[in-house]
Amino acid sequence: MRKFFRHICPKLLLSFLACILVNAEISAQHIQEETASMPLKTVQEEPLSSDTLQNPLFETTLTGASNNSMIYLENSDILLFDKDRLPDVQVLVGNVCFRHDDIYLYCDSAYFYDYKNSLDAFSNVKIVQGDTLFVYGDVLYYDGNTRMARLRKNVRMENKSALLITDSLNYDRVRNVGYFFNGGRLEDSLNVLVSVFGYYYPSSNTANFRRKVKLTNPNFVMNSDTLNYNTNTNIATILGPTHINYGEETHIYSEKGWYDTKNELAELLDNSYVENQDTKRLLGDTIFYNKKNGIAHAYRNIELADTLKKVSLFGNYGYYNELTETGLATDSAMMIEYSGGDTLFLHADTLFTYADSVYKVVEAYHNVRFYRVDLQGIADSASYQTRDSTLQLMYNPIVWSDDQQIIGDTIRAYMKNGTMDKAHVIGAAFACQKKDSLHFNQMIGKEFWAFLQDGNLYKIESNGNAQSIFYPIDESDGSFIGLNTTQSSYLHAYFKDGKVDKVLIFPSPTATMYPMDQLTKEIMFFPNFVWKQEYRPMCKEDIFLRFDRKKDEIGNSSRKRLSSKSGTK
Numbered sequence: 001m002r003k004f005f006r007h008i009c010p011k012l013l014l015s016f017l018a019c020i021l022v023n024a025e026i027s028a029q030h031i032q033e034e035t036a037s038m039p040l041k042t043v044q045e046e047p048l049s050s051d052t053l054q055n056p057l058f059e060t061t062l063t064g065a066s067n068n069s070m071i072y073l074e075n076s077d078i079l080l081f082d083k084d085r086l087p088d089v090q091v092l093v094g095n096v097c098f099r100h101d102d103i104y105l106y107c108d109s110a111y112f113y114d115y116k117n118s119l120d121a122f123s124n125v126k127i128v129q130g131d132t133l134f135v136y137g138d139v140l141y142y143d144g145n146t147r148m149a150r151l152r153k154n155v156r157m158e159n160k161s162a163l164l165i166t167d168s169l170n171y172d173r174v175r176n177v178g179y180f181f182n183g184g185r186l187e188d189s190l191n192v193l194v195s196v197f198g199y200y201y202p203s204s205n206t207a208n209f210r211r212k213v214k215l216t217n218p219n220f221v222m223n224s225d226t227l228n229y230n231t232n233t234n235i236a237t238i239l240g241p242t243h244i245n246y247g248e249e250t251h252i253y254s255e256k257g258w259y260d261t262k263n264e265l266a267e268l269l270d271n272s273y274v275e276n277q278d279t280k281r282l283l284g285d286t287i288f289y290n291k292k293n294g295i296a297h298a299y300r301n302i303e304l305a306d307t308l309k310k311v312s313l314f315g316n317y318g319y320y321n322e323l324t325e326t327g328l329a330t331d332s333a334m335m336i337e338y339s340g341g342d343t344l345f346l347h348a349d350t351l352f353t354y355a356d357s358v359y360k361v362v363e364a365y366h367n368v369r370f371y372r373v374d375l376q377g378i379a380d381s382a383s384y385q386t387r388d389s390t391l392q393l394m395y396n397p398i399v400w401s402d403d404q405q406i407i408g409d410t411i412r413a414y415m416k417n418g419t420m421d422k423a424h425v426i427g428a429a430f431a432c433q434k435k436d437s438l439h440f441n442q443m444i445g446k447e448f449w450a451f452l453q454d455g456n457l458y459k460i461e462s463n464g465n466a467q468s469i470f471y472p473i474d475e476s477d478g479s480f481i482g483l484n485t486t487q488s489s490y491l492h493a494y495f496k497d498g499k500v501d502k503v504l505i506f507p508s509p510t511a512t513m514y515p516m517d518q519l520t521k522e523i524m525f526f527p528n529f530v531w532k533q534e535y536r537p538m539c540k541e542d543i544f545l546r547f548d549r550k551k552d553e554i555g556n557s558s559r560k561r562l563s564s565k566s567g568t569k
Helices: 002-007 009-037 540-544 549-553
Strands: 072-075 078-080 090-100 103-113 118-129 133-143 148-159 162-172 177-180 184-187 192-195 197-201 206-216 221-230 235-238 242-246 250-254 256-260 265-276 280-290 295-306 311-321 326-337 344-356 359-371 376-385 390-394 398-401 404-407 410-416 419-434 440-453 456-470 483-496 499-506 510-514 545-547 559-561
Touching (some): 103 133, 192 221, 280 311, 311 344, 326 359, 326 540, 344 540, 440 483
Antiparallel strands (some): 072 090, 078 090, 133 148, 162 184, 242 250, 250 265, 256 265, 265 280, 280 295, 326 344, 376 390, 440 456, 483 510
């Protein structure tokens, strides 16, 4: 037995060592072939740009010692060194572990260049930094001097609840940033983001994505060209043209701002708008939007548009509740209605809108002024309904059309086919037509109905205590024949070419004709005669003129434009 151990065991030991060396050499050859088949320089990389590294939205943490530290080999099942075939390289196989600064590197096999302080690792590569950051891949090229880790194939970076997946990742440990350049995917507990280029900062849980960025949330999809994202707060910072789509329900567009993807809150700047499927769109220089309760606030150059009803509200402050379909505009507020061939421009201190069934109502409060080519007017308050295209003016309203002026307690103007069709003057109705600077045709009554055709007044019906003052014309020379006054219960006046053509008075009318040389002021004017041409908006810009009508009535006219902030949209 002793003879057996003396002669046989040394031979078995030598054979076992030979097998190990052969297998190690085969493994080393496999590693060399794998390395040769994947040279690092074949990967198209995008270097870290200075603007990204200096972006104030991100916290750049410099890690590692100030001087170069050495990479230490902690473990390996097999270590080979062949000066002829692989000079200056240690071939490591099986349960390989390195330590550098505060990180550990794991892999199945590796080339270790101790004189360069670098290594190439293969198969089941893992980088562990602290207890929160883990990076995985099939291949790793690590430089201990620059602390740059280049991982290739099936790369994953896990940081707390965030997971970054890509095929090629460079992890700069000095700046503590990982970046990809051939497409990547970032996942957290709420969202999934993909892009062509991306930078991820584990210490601040922030990321920057560029080119074909897509954020997918259970409720919406965000597409952008440039986007910053925080995996801790779930807030996306918009840095370029960005679309957010809630299916067919809501579409949000912005070129600058932020979006809280968890709470669905947004601050939108630069060419932003929020659009609903019911064709309503809110625009503004700044928009604060809460998707969950459907409330939006907009500031400066706002527009609340209803493209279906063809009505838009403008101003410097706007509010809209998409659940109740209510909104308002203030601070240089203006309504534009463009359903017909002509456009209505209306200004008031405050414009309020709401939905009446499927129809839209706009209410205007205080200092109302409006302009259309065929109709102009002023009032203290007004309302417009798309149901029957009706504009109702209340509290001291005045309406002008051509050379006619109409006043009453309430005036309702009805539109048809884009033009004014008729008007109803309710209470203390007064109408006058200017003949020259001294002479006016006049009518008074409890109520009027005025009818227009092609934008021209052709008939006025005065009902209840109807009285009139008219100047008949001598057709031969166009001079006034005299002044005719009438009084009855009803009066119908017909117009042709803007002039009174005939008058029908009933029942039991009384009439008096006065020669021109016997006219006095008391005869020429009704006691409540008012001619306020200076108030009349002559163009759409005039709706922002402002008057003190009380002072004007006692002879102290005060006409002024709004301050510089009160411009038109």
